[in-house]
Amino acid sequence: xxxxxxxxxxxxxxxxxxxxxxxxxxxxxxxxxxxxxxxxxxxxxxxxxxxxxxxxxxxxxxxxxxxxxxxxxxxxxxxxxxxxxxxxxxxxxxxxxxxxxxxxxxxxxxxxxxxxxxxxxxxxxxxxxxxxxxxxxxxxxxxxxxxxxxxxxxxxxxxxxxxxxxxxxxxxxxxxxxxxxxxxxxxxxxxxxxxxxxxxxxxxxxxxxxxxxxxxxxxxxxxxxxxxxxxxxxxxxxxxxxxxxxxxxxxxxxxxxxxxxxxxxxxxxxxxxxxxxxxxxxxxxxxxx
Numbered sequence: 001x002x003x004x005x006x007x008x009x010x011x012x013x014x015x016x017x018x019x020x021x022x023x024x025x026x027x028x029x030x031x032x033x034x035x036x037x038x039x040x041x042x043x044x045x046x047x048x049x050x051x052x053x054x055x056x057x058x059x060x061x062x063x064x065x066x067x068x069x070x071x072x073x074x075x076x077x078x079x080x081x082x083x084x085x086x087x088x089x090x091x092x093x094x095x096x097x098x099x100x101x102x103x104x105x106x107x108x109x110x111x112x113x114x115x116x117x118x119x120x121x122x123x124x125x126x127x128x129x130x131x132x133x134x135x136x137x138x139x140x141x142x143x144x145x146x147x148x149x150x151x152x153x154x155x156x157x158x159x160x161x162x163x164x165x166x167x168x169x170x171x172x173x174x175x176x177x178x179x180x181x182x183x184x185x186x187x188x189x190x191x192x193x194x195x196x197x198x199x200x201x202x203x204x205x206x207x208x209x210x211x212x213x214x215x216x217x218x219x220x221x222x223x224x225x226x227x228x229x230x231x232x233x234x235x236x237x238x239x240x241x242x243x244x245x246x247x248x249x250x251x252x253x254x255x256x257x258x259x260x261x262x263x264x265x266x267x268x269x270x271x272x273x274x275x276x277x278x279x280x281x282x283x284x285x286x287x288x289x
Contacts, residue, residue: 019245020236022268022284025253031281034071037062038274042086042130042214043259043281044093045269051281052093052108053259053271054083061086061093061105066281077103077115084258085130085214087139089164094139096130102139102162120169122160123147128258129159129215129226133174137164140174142212142226155179157210159224175224175241182235183207186246194232208246210235214260220288227260227270253282 033040033053041056046063050072053062059078062071077095085096095103100122106114122141129142139162146153159175162168186193186208193205213229223244226235232254236245249257259271266286273279 020234020247021266021286021288024234024247024249024284027253027282028267028285029066029283031064031066031069033064033271033274033279033281036071037064037279040271040273040279040281041084041128041258042096043261043269043271044086044088045261045263046088048263051261051269052086052088054086054095056082056084056098059083059103061095061108064281066283075105075108075113077105078117084128085141087130087132087216087261089132089139094130094132096127096141098126098128098144100124100127100141118162118167120160120162122169124158129212131214131216133161133217135222136161138162138170139164140215140217140224141169142215144212157212159212159215175237177210177226177237177241177243179208179210182210182243182246185243189246191246192248208233213258216260216262218266219262219264220266220286225260227257229254229256229258232257 037055039055039057040053042054044052046052049067051064053064058080061075061077063073065072082098084098087094091107093105093108100120102118104116124143124147126144127141128144131140133140140159142159147158157177158173161170161174195203195205198204208231210228211230214227216225224237232249232251234247237243256273256275257270261269268284270282
């Protein structure tokens with residue numbers, strides 16, 4: 001096995017905080033999560049102290065209390081599977097399985113909750129991003145990679161809309177993001193790409209892949225946040241799909257960031273899978289510019 005040297009170089013803290021309103025190098029709080037959430041793959045903020053979490057192996061919904069640092073409730077909603085996204089819509093929680101199937105847990109706070117399942121028929125086989133777009137009364141579903149083997153789609157990333165009124169998928173994607181355009185824009189803006197050594201020992205830049213691991217809409221700025229765990233980056237777009245900011249994330253603090261959710265005031269929570277370490281829940285306070 002050939003050893004590759006990865007060099008991560010990020011923007012200065014000042015520019016990142018100025019552009020986003022967050023200091024991503026210093027979380028306001030950090031929770032080490034219980035071992036059962038080692039494979040945490042998504043989270044949704046329920047209230048000031050409660051976070052709903054899923055992990056990508058079991059069909060169990062966990063409610064984690066950030067004050068007591070304990071799981072206070074569990075709901076079994078499905079068989080074992082690859083569950084990747086979760087979002088809150090009024091009194092319902094929607095959970096995304098990687099194959100595009102959605103699970104709705106209605107009245108989740110009640111002992112008499114109800115579970116419904118929707119086969120969305122998203123064309124991608126691997127989907128990880130899920131969020132609520134309240135302005136359009138729909139869910140957004142983000143494909144992790146290309147939607148099929150057609151080379152025309154190799155450098156495209158798609159986000160689809162699931163209409164909550166009709167419970168159906170709009171076949172035309174809401175966002176179609178071009179990886180080549182994003183890399184060109186990043187280079188022109190002076191983004192510091194990670195680097196590795198090639199076979200001759202020369203350092204070469206690693207292009208951004210934008211393998212979507214989570215999506216969310218900022219409650220204050222109304223921007224679309226797209227998290228890419230493989231890039232250790234947060235991509236921020238406007239709602240027209242235009243790239244506005246790429247924020248590098250410290251790969252030690254964000255070892256595998258796969259969950260993202262906002263408080264109403266803009267404060268942000270990010271969850272990290274454990275991998276070789278412990279799973280974590282990080283909170284970042286928002287300061288509007």
